Amino acid sequence: MKFYEILEKHYDFIFPFQKSTYDFIRDGLNPQDKVLDVACGTGTYTIALRKEGILSCGLDLEESMIRIAEKKAEEQGIQGDFIVSNMLDMDLVHEGGLRRIFIIGNSLVHLNSMDQIKNFITTAYSLLHDEGDLMIQIINYDRILKENIDHLPTIHVPDIGLTFKRNYKYDAEAHLIDFSSQLSVHGETEEASVQLFPLKKEELVHLLMEVGFEEIHLYGSFKKEPYTESSTPLIVVAKKKLS
Structure with missing residues (x-):
């Protein structure tokens, strides 16, 4: 059975809304900012941002997850914006000009090579406007x-x-x-x-810098605790430099 097929019915019980996660994702955003939630699952954070007037779009490879996300948005009286797409094709389904792209839930490492991860980061960079940022959360594979x-x-x-x-x-x-x-x-x-793909901290930071990101910040939790070798997650915020 496919990994997400066993999760979809119970996804929101296994991965419920977390205020600390939302506060982290929401930080620095203003109404009408354009945001892309990559591997959005059932759209929990996409919808929460929409409620605050932020133009969030959710992207996920699994059509069943997107159907659930659309139903949740409708039930909450929110006009959802969701796309079924591979994360490597996000430039084909989104016009860009984004204030923020975030990919959490250890989703990035479902790409199976350094080349694929670099391609994702390169595409994300191209879709962000000047001074936009990319947020990544994975397990601390170090x-x-x-x-x-x-x-x-x-x-x-x-x-x-x-x-x-x-x-x-x-x-x-x-x-x-x-x-x-x-x-x-x-x-x-x-x-x-x-x-x-067990992506290590230095590998990720190197890729981000190679693509052109700067002001790279590392955290060990969504409460902005410092990243250490013993942190369970690795959370990275990388800002696009002015062109």
């Missing part, structure tokens, strides 16, 4: 590889009897991580797997 971590914390949602287990197996030869997941709801279990 920590994962150094400490040989083979799983992420299990997510429990007692209200609906849900358990979401996430296991990592590093393939050193391919330099990829086999990410296997097991979702159980009221005793019924489904499994899926996907490969991830």
Whole structure:
């Protein structure tokens, strides 16, 4: 089964709205600013931004996720703007002039090579207006590889009897991580797997600088705690320089 097929029915229970995440994404934006939420899932943060008059657009590869996002927006009386697209093709579906692009939820590392990640960053740079910024949140893979971590914390949602287990197996030869997941709801279990590219901090910073980003800031949480080697996530904000 495809990875996101097992998540779509319960996505908002597994990954609920987090105020600290929203405050981080929202920081510095003004009404009418154009924002692109890449790998938006069910559109939780796209919709929240829209409610504040920010012209947010959500993009996701999974058509089923976009259908849920559109339904959520309609139910909340919001005019949604959602696109089904591969993140590498975002320049084909968006005109640019963006104040911000954000890609969270460890989505960037679903691209399976350094070249693909560089292509994404290059395209993001071209779609941002001068002094726009790119926000990226991934797992801290420096920590994962150094400490040989083979799983992420299990997510429990007692209200609906849900358990979401996430296991990592590093393939050193391919330099990829086999990410296997097991979702159980009221005793019924489904499994899926996907490969991830374990992008390290210095690799990401180098790519951003190579493409032309500057004023690169690193954080260890959406509460803007400093990034350290022991941080669980790596969060990067990179600002486009004036042309």
